[in-house]
Amino acid sequence: MEGALDTNRKKAIEIKGLGKKYESFNDGESQYVLRDINIDVMENEFVCVLGPSGCGKSTLLNLISGYIKPSDGEIDIFGEKVTKASGRAGMVFQEHALMPWLTVKKNIMMGPKLHHKSKEECEKIAKKYIDMVGLGGIEDYYPRQLSGGMAQRVGIARALANEPKIILMDEPLGALDAMTRENMRRELLKIFQKTQITIFFITHSVQEAVYLADRVIVLKNAAVDCDVKIELDRPRDMKSPDFAKYIEYFEKRLGDIPLTSD
Numbered sequence: 001m002e003g004a005l006d007t008n009r010k011k012a013i014e015i016k017g018l019g020k021k022y023e024s025f026n027d028g029e030s031q032y033v034l035r036d037i038n039i040d041v042m043e044n045e046f047v048c049v050l051g052p053s054g055c056g057k058s059t060l061l062n063l064i065s066g067y068i069k070p071s072d073g074e075i076d077i078f079g080e081k082v083t084k085a086s087g088r089a090g091m092v093f094q095e096h097a098l099m100p101w102l103t104v105k106k107n108i109m110m111g112p113k114l115h116h117k118s119k120e121e122c123e124k125i126a127k128k129y130i131d132m133v134g135l136g137g138i139e140d141y142y143p144r145q146l147s148g149g150m151a152q153r154v155g156i157a158r159a160l161a162n163e164p165k166i167i168l169m170d171e172p173l174g175a176l177d178a179m180t181r182e183n184m185r186r187e188l189l190k191i192f193q194k195t196q197i198t199i200f201f202i203t204h205s206v207q208e209a210v211y212l213a214d215r216v217i218v219l220k221n222a223a224v225d226c227d228v229k230i231e232l233d234r235p236r237d238m239k240s241p242d243f244a245k246y247i248e249y250f251e252k253r254l255g256d257i258p259l260t261s262d
C-alpha cells in the first residue's frame with residue numbers, strides 16, 4: 001500500500017554533512033554552494049528536488065553520481081561511499097544526449113554492450129525497455145527523426161537498460177511542450193512502479209514535483225529548506241484542493257524566487 005512504512009527498506013542514497021564550495025568566477029574566493037546537506041533516500045522512493053536557479057541542484061546530482069568530489073561530508077549509495085563516477089546510478093538529462101549516428105535500438109543497447117553482454121542479451125534488454133517506454137515500431141529510427149518526447153523516452157530507456165537501482169534525473173522533462181510533458185510524467189510513474197527503481201529528480205516545476213514525488217525537498221540558500229512527504233494517493237488529481245495546498249505551501253517556501261510553473 002502506498003505510504004505504508006516498510007522497515008526492511010534499505011537506504012539507497014545517504015547524504016551526510018555534505019558541503020561543496022567552488023572558487024567564485026568573479027574574485028576567485030571560495031564559496032559554498034551547498035552546506036551541511038543531510039538527506040536519506042530510501043529504495044524505491046521517488047524524491048523531487050525543487051529550488052531556484054543556481055541553488056546547487058545540478059551540483060548535488062553530480063556529487064551523487066561521483067562526477068565531482070565533495071568539499072565536506074560524504075555520500076553513500078546502498079551503504080558504499082561514492083568516491084568516483086562508477087555508473088551505479090543512471091543519469092537522464094534535459095538534453096537527452098543521444099548518439100546521432102546510432103538508431104534508437106542501438107542507443108539503448110550501448111550500456112549493456114559496454115558491460116560486455118552478449119548480442120542476444122543486449123537485444124533482449126533493448127526490447128524490454130523499448131516496450132516499457134512505448135517506443136515499439138520506431139526502434140530503427142535515428143535521433144534526428146524523433147520528436148522531443150520520443151527522444152527523451154529513448155534517453156530514459158537508455159538509462160534503464162543499464163539496470164541501475166537508482167536513476168538521477170536533471171530536469172528531464174524541461175524541454176518538452178506542456179502536453180508531452182504531462183504524458184511523460186504519467187509514463188515515468190508507470191515505469192517507477194514497474195521497475196521498483198529509486199528516482200532522484202530535479203525540476204523547476206512545483207506542480208511536477210507534487211504530482212510525481214513521494215517526498216519533495218526544497219533547496220535554498222545552499223541548504224535544505226524543507227523536506228516534505230506528499231501524502232496523496234496516485235494517480236494524483238492536480239485540480240484537487242489537497243494538491244493545491246501542497247502547491248501553495250511550496251510556493252510560499254520558495255518565496256518570490258522565480259520558478260517556471262506550468
Ligand SMILES: Nc1ncnc2c1ncn2[C@@H]1O[C@H](COP(=O)(O)OP(=O)(O)OP(=O)(O)O)[C@@H](O)[C@H]1O
Binds near residue numbers: 023
Ligand atoms: N565548476 C564551477 N565553478 C565555479 N562555480 C560553479 C561551478 N559549477 C557551478 N557553479 C556555481 O554553483 C552554483 C550552483 O550551480 P548549479 O548548476 O548546481 O545550480 P542549479 O540549481 O542546478 O541551477 P539551474 O537550476 O539554473 O540549473 C551556481 O552559482 C554556479 O554558478
